[in-house]
Amino acid sequence: MANLLIAYYSAYGHTYQMASAAAEGAKSVDGMQVKIVKIPEFEVAKKQMSTQEAYVQAQEGQKAIPEATQEDLRWADGIIWGIPTRFGLMPAQVKQFLDAAGGLWMNGELEGKATAVITSSNSIHGGQESTALTTFVPMMHFGMIYVGLPYGENPEQNTTEGIGGTPYAASTVAGREDSPEEREKKMASRLGARVARVSKALKGNL
Numbered sequence: 001m002a003n004l005l006i007a008y009y010s011a012y013g014h015t016y017q018m019a020s021a022a023a024e025g026a027k028s029v030d031g032m033q034v035k036i037v038k039i040p041e042f043e044v045a046k047k048q049m050s051t052q053e054a055y056v057q058a059q060e061g062q063k064a065i066p067e068a069t070q071e072d073l074r075w076a077d078g079i080i081w082g083i084p085t086r087f088g089l090m091p092a093q094v095k096q097f098l099d100a101a102g103g104l105w106m107n108g109e110l111e112g113k114a115t116a117v118i119t120s121s122n123s124i125h126g127g128q129e130s131t132a133l134t135t136f137v138p139m140m141h142f143g144m145i146y147v148g149l150p151y152g153e154n155p156e157q158n159t160t161e162g163i164g165g166t167p168y169a170a171s172t173v174a175g176r177e178d179s180p181e182e183r184e185k186k187m188a189s190r191l192g193a194r195v196a197r198v199s200k201a202l203k204g205n206l
């Protein structure tokens with residue numbers, strides 16, 4: 001038995017849908033307990049965005065998802081982060097949540113746990129890879145084992161079409177009207193299953 005946490009932030013719902021697809025994939029692995037949680041929104045952002053219908057609707061759709069806590073990170077044997085791109089990097093909301101986990105870092109409590117990233121950007125070249133690769137940095141500080149999205153399991157990413165999917169993260173191009181589309185969700189689901197398998201294999205062995 002192993003525990004997989006999917007912790008995401010999603011202003012407009014795309015990352016949430018990808019995180020949900022990853023949860024489905026993870027649940028397909030025997031003996032996994034899977035929990036999906038949202039990284040808390042800033043009060044100031046709630047106020048600023050309250051006039052944006054797309055934001056308000058997307059938040060309504062995530063109302064039932066519990067907010068992520070430090071205790072969730074302790075509980076997890078593996079963690080998938082859902083992180084939309086902001087200026088090619090993670091949003092401040094996610095950075096703040098990671099900063100607040102400084103105590104866990106200091107005590108080495110995340111060391112040896114599997115981790116992976118799901119991301120989303122409006123445009124194809126808007127920063128999917130840079131968001132994943134820069135998130136790799138704090139994951140190394142935490143001592144986590146970064147899990148990628150190999151081509152062998154994800155032939156969909158070997159394409160010249162404007163869809164997500166990189167070796168570093170499952171992803172969606174949110175600027176497309178049909179985002180996330182089936183191939184993107186399939187890749188997120190496979191990443192969920194892969195991190196679940198790695199979490200199980202690592203548990204108690206590092």
Ligand SMILES: Cc1cc2nc3c(=O)[nH]c(=O)nc-3n(C[C@H](O)[C@H](O)[C@H](O)COP(=O)(O)O)c2cc1C
Pocket residue numbers: 009010011012013014015016084085086087088089120121122123124125126127174
């Ligand atoms: C402040 C801000 C900065 C953004 N920066 C980028 C960017 O650098 N590249 C890009 O393609 N999209 C950018 N976007 C678009 C977001 O990546 C997009 O809204 C997000 O992926 C949608 O995911 P969500 O529905 O889960 O919030 C930005 C959006 C905001 C609000």
